[in-house]
Amino acid sequence: MAKKKLMLIDGNSVAYRAFFALPLLHNDKGIYTNAIYGFTMMLNKVLADQKPTHVLVAFDAGKSTFRHKTYKKYKGTRQKTPSELNEQFPYIRKLLEAFQIQTAEVDEYEADDLIGTLSLRAEQEGFEVSVVSGDKDLTQLATDYTTVYITKKGITEMEAYTPEHIREKYGLTPSQIIDMKGLMGDSSDNIPGVKGVGEKTAIKLLTSYETVEGVYEHLDEVSGAKLKEKLEGGKDDAFMSKKLATIEREAPFDMSPDATKYEGPNEEALRSLYEDLQFAKLLEDMGVEQETTSEEEWENISFSHYKEGDTLPDKGALVLEGLDENYYRGDIHGIAVIGQDRAYVISPETLHTSTLFKTWLEDDTKEKIVYDSKRDVVSLRHHDVKLAGVVFDVHLAAYILNPSESKVDLAAVASAYGVPQVQSEEAVYGKGAKQSIPADNKIWHNHMVRKGRALLRLRDILAQTLEENEQWKLVDELEFPLAKVLADMEWAGIAVEKAHLEEMKKELAKQIEEIETRITQHAGESFNINSPKQLGVILFEKLGLPVVKKTKTGYSTSADVLEKLEGEHPIIEEILHYRQLGKLQSTYIEGLLKVIHNPTGKVHTRFNQALAQTGRLSSIEPNLQNIPIRLEEGRKIRKAFIPSEKDWVIFAADYSQIELRVLAHISGDAGLQEAFKKDLDIHTKTAMDVFHVTEGEVTDNMRRQAKAVNFGIVYGISDYGLSQNLGITRKEAKAFIDRYFESYPGVAVYMKDIVQQAKQTGYVSTLYSRRRYIPEITSRNFNLRSFAERTAMNTPIQGTAADIIKLAMLHMADRLQEERLQARLLLQVHDELIFEAPREEIDKLMKIVPEVMEAALALDVPLKVDVAYGDTWFDAK
CATH class of the missing domain: 1.20.1060.10 (Taq DNA Polymerase; Chain T, domain 4)
Structure with a gap:
């Protein structure tokens, strides 16, 4: 008889993880679908990998549980569940109904308790058990018969916890996980533990004394007066915390393991739900031919081979195919133009033989929807065509909506947004040395037309989502036009003195x-x-x-x-x-x-705009952002970068302390703002405030420490990180940070508020509405959560600084044209813009560059730009 395998899934935990792991997707009815989609992906994977004979998904019944009777503040720090997630739970239940998977919930009990109860019953009846969750509390259930799978990255990658794995990872048994929580607590559930006892100390104590009870029975043997004092003072909290962390294994619900038998999904119900939610990829995986986008319809697309005189659309998708990843070489092997009622496949030779087609490409009134406008502009420049009229860039729009997914092709974007039937580039052309144009023209001509059709549909879907996220201004006024500026910079390149590098x-x-x-x-x-x-x-x-x-x-x-x-x-x-x-x-x-x-x-470096x-x-090929200028030899490399014209110079403009100025604006801290408004040396000012000394009493070491904490605060530095930077003790570093926050209380409030906001919404934003999703912000893993909190603190600052310099690039490009200057913008490196210009234009640039850059975005503190010029990039300092 085949072994019976029961899989128990923590429904709330997995849904929550899925919601924050994916961007806010929705179907054309406005129903949010990211948690449902992520949950489905997880479900499909674990069902395929583990092939269970029995399955149950457990849910929390409500906010109040029996644990609240022990401790009213249990889970008291949890943020309210986002409404965008709440509205998806009914669909997750419909999904499980379609899969014909049993669900369970019991008043005053959590999903953990139901899973703990049923896993015990199943073990007693000879089942092999697997538990799937995002919550490491469930690892206490691991036995020789039960494996606990914890979501590790995204939603489908998991870490398997067995007793052996727990021993290797913590040096503990599964049952000691409860004792560890009793001693160290759990901030995500607001379980207090013993104040001042962390994971390492808890593990060390349990290695010696096995349980919380054992620790207190041998309290006199515990080394360290301070630790003993903490344990004595936190005794009641330790025992209460252990009780709160213990999963109930005899919850009052009537279900036997055999009642969860899994026979497979109801294919018709599942197909209907996927169609309603517009899960094109999942429908494709089921082998469903969708009525509106069947293979037959795609193959019968009415497209023509373009001839001189054919009427091209006033608004359509432009597809340029090039196999060479380095598009600066200008490789174009196929072109397609797709409108709402006609489509053309166009030979690359037409770029040189058809005046009408070239005119259409360069006509600003003929609106083009493309996948990667920067690539298209540069590629066409090699054919003496100046592309105009690009109104939508799908690659950039998709990046803005989900910046964690960067290096993706159109097929991946189309799949994510429910637009089917686009194959990946690799599937059509192969990869590496085997990459080539298919011998059958029909294959790649159809591929180009499908891509064009997808671009038209994606434009509407992405534009609507951008509007809903209040991000249309970000793409329309910043990212889309910036792509053209970057294309011009890539085309211009920067001259290099080869002999200098050889020497x-x-x-x-x-x-x-x-x-x-x-x-x-x-x-x-x-x-x-x-x-x-x-x-x-x-x-x-x-x-x-x-x-x-x-x-x-x-x-x-x-x-x-x-x-x-x-x-x-x-x-x-x-x-x-x-x-x-x-x-x-x-x-x-x-x-x-x-x-x-x-x-x-x-x-001709290529700028990554969507990474x-x-x-x-x-930038790549070459990466000019990371030349190590702290080394004298590294700085000398910049001597190789020279103007491309005789009697020209390199001109550099660098934002001064832009991130600290953004922090002053975002935090609204009066002291920080005053320092910048009075144009004080911010590091000296910080040293004066933190050390309570006058300006004349600030030593070089004081200023160095103040500088380290100023820049460290921007990145959410910890006392440990600061202690490593400055070579001081952790206690001294903590005292320094505490004094900093006393001096700049607005910054402390900002740091706290932005983390809470991220926990509530799942993302943070820049002043220009650029979002960064941070799913790890609610992780139960301390290291992951701490990193996420630092990311939440830093991203609005660093991201706003990035937006400002991008705006400066756009405005500078316009101003150079207005002033009819020959100067060219060549590079952007961190907070610096690099130009080349005739010597006679330098006086003009010295005036207008700071003027434009300092006015890029209005802040409550002034932006400041330092400018310099010289015969090489090295000299422009």
């Missing part, structure tokens, strides 16, 4: 060789410095340096380990310098030499 390469090779010799002398023997294994033996066995960290393969010799060993032996500094110069040589010098475009003598969740730009 640097020789100099660095010589320096690296000299350092190698010194390292060998310190070691007393020759060895492979790039081998962590050999280096570990030299440092920790031969030289006897203290071991900081070990890995599975031996001693760790990572950068953070070596930095902690600085001062222990002169070899350490040499190795760190050796690594820095080696990376400079391989990544930057050799990397730059490889990407110099021979015909122009320039590098960073904060909205910041980055």
Whole structure:
């Protein structure tokens, strides 16, 4: 007889996780669907992976439980469930009904208790049990017969908790998870625990004394007067917390494991629900041919091969196909134009032979919907076509709506928004060395037309969602026009003096060789410095340096380990310098030499506009954002970047402390705002406030510490992080942060409020309505939740700074045109804009660049821009 397998799913936990893991999707009736979709994806995966014979989904019955009788504040810090999630629960129940999966809920009990009760019954009856949840509290249920699966990333990736895994991870048994919660508490459920006792201390105590009861029976043996004092003072809370964290295994509900038998879904009911919710991908997985978008309809799309004189639409989708990821090379192997009532497949040769088609592409009144406008503009420039009239960029719109999904193709976007029948690029053209145009023209011509049809439909869906999110202004006034500015910058490129890089390469090779010799002398023997294994033996066995960290393969010799060993032996500094110069040589010098475009003598970096969740730009081939300018050798690389015209110079404009100014505006802190309004040195001012000294009494060390905390606060720095930065104790760092918040109370209020807002809505926004979704903000994992809280604090600041510099780029492009200047915007690096310009235009630029950049976005404090120019990028400082 086959083994009976029962799967128990924590319905509320999984739905909550799904809601925050996915963007706010909805169907054309306005019903939000992201939690339902995520829940379905999880359900499909666990059913396929585990093949259970029995399934039950348990739900919480309400807010009040029997635990509230023990502790009224239980779960008292939980935010109200978002209405967008609440409205999806009835559909999740419909989904389970269609799957023919049993559900259960019992008044005054939580889903955990039902799962705990039924898993025990199932074990006693010989079932193999699996539990699926996002809540690590359920790991206490793990036994040799029950495995607890906890959602790890997104909604479908899970971590399996068995007694062995729990022992490896915590050094505890599953039942001791309850005791751990009793001692350390659980902030997500507002379980107090013993104040001042964290996870590490709790585990250490339980390793020695096994249970909460054991700890208190041996309290006299506990080392550390302060810890003993905390335990004595928190005794009642410890026992109460253990009781609250204990899952009830005899809940009063009448259901036997056999009653949860799973026979498979009702296909018709499931198909009907998927159609109602517009889950195109799930319908496709079921093998359902959808009436409105059947394969037959797609194959019978009325499209023509364009001929000179054919009428192109006044508004339509433009599809340009190019296999080369580096579109600067101008590779276009296919073109399609799709309107509401006609579609054309167009040969790339037409770009050079058809005046009418070129005119249509360059006509600003002919509205085009595209997938990636920057790519299209640059690609067409190689064919002497200046694309105009782009009114919607699906790639950028999808990125704004869900910035966590960055590198996606049109097929993925279409699938996410219920627009079916678009294949991925890889499916049509292959990948890597095997990438090629299909021999059958019909395949890729159909692919282009399908993409165009999808673009038309997505434009309406995405535009509506952007309007609902109040983000239409962000795309229409900032991101869409910025793509054109970035395309011009990519096309222009920046000139590079190859000879300078070649000379640097020789100099660095010589320096690296000299350092190698010194390292060998310190070691007393020759060895492979790039081998962590050999280096570990030299440092920790031969030289006897203290071991900081070990890995599975031996001693760790990572950068953070070596930095902690600085001062222990002169070899350490040499190795760190050796690594820095080696990376400079391989990544930057050799990397730059490889990407110099021979015909122009320039590098044409490609800007990633839809990658960073904060909205910041980055660049590739080459990455000019990360040249390590803290090293003198790194700064010298900038000497290679020169003007492309004779008697021109490089002009640089850099925002001064933009993120701190944004923080002053967003927090509304009077002291911080006053400092910027009076143009004070903000680090000196902070040192004066925190150390309670006059300006003349501020030492260099005080200012250095103030600077570290100023910038650290922007990133939600912890006392541990600050202590590491400044080389002070954690206690001193905490005191410093506390004094900072006393000096700038508005900042403290902002930090607290923004975290609460993120917990309530699932996202944070910039001043320009750019959103970042933070599903981990409600995680029960302390590290994940802490990182999410820091992200919530930082994103509105860093994201607003990114919006400001993007606005500055747009306004500068317009102003240069208005003033009829020859100056060109070449690069954006962090908070800096780099131009090249004739010397005779410098006086004009010195005036208008700060004027434009400082007025990019009105804040309650002034923006400040520093400008400089020189013969190279290095000199423009």
